[in-house]
Structures are given as C-alpha cells and as structure tokens.
Amino acid sequence: TPVNNLTTQMAQQEIATLQKRLTDYGVAYYEEDAPLVEDYIYDAFYARLVLLEAQFPQFVTPDSPTQNVGGAKVKSGLAKVVHPAPMLSLGDVFSLEELQEWDERTTKTLGFQSEYNLELKIDGLAVALTYVDGKLVQASTRGNGSIGEDVTANVKTIRSIPQTLTEPITIEVRGEIYMPKSSFATLNKQREADGLEPFANPRNAAAGSLRQLNVAITKKRELSAFVYYTADPDAIGVTTQSGALERFAALGLPTDDHNRVIATMADIDAYIAEYTSQRERLAYGIDGVVVKVNQLDNQLDLGHTVKIPRWAIAYKFPPEEALTVVRDIEWTV
Numbered sequence: 134t135p136v137n138n139l140t141t142q143m144a145q146q147e148i149a150t151l152q153k154r155l156t157d158y159g160v161a162y163y164e165e166d167a168p169l170v171e172d173y174i175y176d177a178f179y180a181r182l183v184l185l186e187a188q189f190p191q192f193v194t195p196d197s198p199t200q201n202v203g204g205a206k207v208k209s210g211l212a213k214v215v216h217p218a219p220m221l222s223l224g225d226v227f228s229l230e231e232l233q234e235w236d237e238r239t240t241k242t243l244g245f246q247s248e249y250n251l252e253l254k255i256d257g258l259a260v261a262l263t264y265v266d267g268k269l270v271q272a273s274t275r276g277n278g279s280i281g282e283d284v285t286a287n288v289k290t291i292r293s294i295p296q297t298l299t300e301p302i303t304i305e306v307r308g309e310i311y312m313p314k315s316s317f318a319t320l321n322k323q324r325e326a327d328g329l330e331p332f333a334n335p336r337n338a339a340a341g342s343l344r345q346l347n348v349a350i351t352k353k354r355e356l357s358a359f360v361y362y363t364a365d366p367d368a369i370g371v372t373t374q375s376g377a378l379e380r381f382a383a384l385g386l387p388t389d390d391h392n393r394v395i396a397t398m399a400d401i402d403a404y405i406a407e408y409t410s411q412r413e414r415l416a417y418g419i420d421g422v423v424v425k426v427n428q429l430d431n432q433l434d435l436g437h438t439v440k441i442p443r444w445a446i447a448y449k450f451p452p453e454e455a456l457t458v459v460r461d462i463e464w465t466v
C-alpha cells in the first residue's frame with residue numbers, strides 16, 4: 134500500500150512487524166552468520182521501514198533496526214526498494230501512421246476524441262521520488278518496474294531536485310534523470326584525458342553517474358531531472374496531465390516546459406516536425422515524443438495492461454546515428 138493511503142493503525146502494525154522481522158534477520162545475519170533471506174529482500178523491507186518511519190515518526194523506537202548503524206545491511210551495491218505501485222513501461226510506435234492507429238483505438242475505446250498532452254521524451258533514466266510532509270525521504274531507480282535501487286543520497290546532490298517542496302504534502306512523483314549534452318561532452322573529454330572509456334551516450338552517463346556508491350562522484354556529474362507523473366493526483370488536486378505538470382512546477386519540482394495540449398491527433402504533426410528539427414539544438418537528449426490522454430479520469434477508463442498504460446504512447450524519432458558525428462563537430466566548436 135502506498136505510504137499515504139495507510140491509516141495510522143495500519144502503519145503502526147506494519148512498522149512493528151517490519152521492526153521485528155528485520156531484527157530477527159539482523160540477528161541471524163550478524164550474530165549467527167546464517168542469513169535468513171537474500172540481501173535484496175532484507176534491503177527492500179529495510180527501505181519500506183525507512184519510508185514508514187519517515188511518515189509516522191511517532192512509531193520510531195530506539196531499538197528499531199533503522200536506529201543503529203548496522204541497520205542498512207547493504208553488503209554490495211545499492212539497497213533495493215520495492216515500488217508500492219509498479220512503474221509501467223511505455224508502448225512505442227515508429228511512424229505517424231501507427232500513431233494515427235493508436236489514436237483511432239483510443240478514440241473508439243473512449244467513444245469520443247480525447248485531447249492529448251504532448252511531452253518531449255527525455256533520454257535519461259526513470260526514477261521515483263517520495264516526499265513525506267514536503268521532505269524528500271526516498272529516491273529509487275525504476276529497476277524492473279517492481280524493484281529498483283535506492284539512490285536517495287545520490288539524488289540529494291542533484292540541484293534541480295528540491296529536498297523540500299513549497300507545500301508540506303506527502304506524494305510519490307516520477308520523472309527522468311538526465312545529463313545535459315554540455316555536461317556529457319565535458320565529462321567524456323575528462324575521461325579520455327584520464328585514459329578512461331568515454332560514455333557512449335548521455336543516458337548511459339546519467340545512469341552510471343546516478344548509481345554510484347560514492348555520492349561525491351554523483352555530485353560532480355551535473356545531473357538534472359524532469360518530473361512527469363504521480364500515481365496520486367488527488368494529493369495535488371489535479372484532473373489533467375497538463376494540470377499535474379503545472380502543479381509539479383508550483384511545488385518546486387523541475388518540469389519540461391515544452392509540453393503542449395492538442396485537441397486532436399491532426400495537431401501532432403506540427404509538434405513532431407518542430408522537435409525533430411529542434412532536436413540537436415536542445416540542451417538535453419530526447420528520443421521521441423510521449424502522447425498522453427490529458428483527462429485523468431479518461432486515463433482510468435482506458436487502464437493499463439500488465440506492462441503498459443493504454444492512455445499513453447511513445448513516438449520514437451528515427452535514429453540519428455548518421456548525424457552524430459556532424460552534430461558533435463557542430464557544437465564542440
């Protein structure tokens with residue numbers, strides 16, 4: 134259950150159970166050297182307890198596993214985090230014709246023509262950010278959609294991600310962390326000067342920089358982010374995707390301002406043409422356009438399959454590999 138749908142009673146119960154379970158696991162691991170569960174299971178329960186205790190501090194006890202240094206039993210790599218609501222993937226199309234077909238299917242299912250919110254598809258890596266009473270308490274990568282990695286300390290070094298919202302609300306938001314093209318070029322020059330392998334593209338550089346155990350390295354890597362989703366729109370009182378983006382900005386969260394609401398799919402050609410040509414002039418990498426049904430209640434009517442929402446689709450630009458050399462030469466000048 135997402136943290137802000139819990140009653141105090143439920144939270145107290147879950148916290149007590151987790152404290153007991155993690156203490157037993159800790160004893161078996163540290164004192165009997167006979168771990169009861171895999172590390173990633175322990176880490177996922179531990180991350181859940183951290184989240185609950187942040188939301189319900191009245192239930193933190195001095196002997197809670199989170200209160201002693203040995204608590205986070207992370208031996209190797211980053212701790213694991215279970216996403217309370219799975220992070221879905223996105224369906225892809227590669228032509229305007231397929232986009233029209235998607236629009237026809239969507240219009241048929243709804244019984245009327247929906248308006249769409251268009252967003253640039255930022256070429257980075259997806260993260261979930263959890264704020265409790267307006268404070269950033271956890272950040273995790275998408276991972277496989279159900280279990281990601283805890284990158285809270287790393288994310289706290291990203292200047293565009295606020296540690297405190299402008300209102301003390303409890304909400305989980307999702308977005309994309311990316312490395313601007315200029316930071317990517319500078320980083321790769323430095324790596325080549327140091328005899329290191331350069332990163333293949335800004336997305337890999339962002340992932341490698343974010344998932345660092347040594348947070349000081351993340352801090353130096355000049356990452357940025359855009360927020361684009363919450364599973365709990367009631368927490369911010371919005372009814373459309375475009376309204377959610379406006380509320381995110383009002384809360385101090387970074388959003389991309391290239392989004393646009395269109396009435397019918399006929400209007401998308403202009404947007405796609407505009408950003409296909411603008412692409413190399415943007416300060417960050419994009420690999421397409423994301424089209425979303427704008428009214429949130431219509432999104433609910435459309436629902437999602439196991440993996441992807443029916444109310445959103447990603448139009449992918451044709452790969453620009455051929456232009457890479459030309460583009461790099463152009464802006465390194």
Ligand SMILES: CC(C)(C)c1nc(N2CCN(c3ncccn3)CC2)c2cc(C(N)=O)c(N)nc2n1
Pocket residue numbers: 221222223252253254255256257259275309361362423442445
């Ligand atoms: C909330 C939904 C599911 C509709 C959604 N999902 C997204 N993604 C899911 C798949 N993701 C993913 N990542 C790795 C492996 C599989 N899927 C990566 C993010 C979005 C990504 C962007 C972006 N990049 O700019 C965006 N403006 N809106 C998104 N909206």
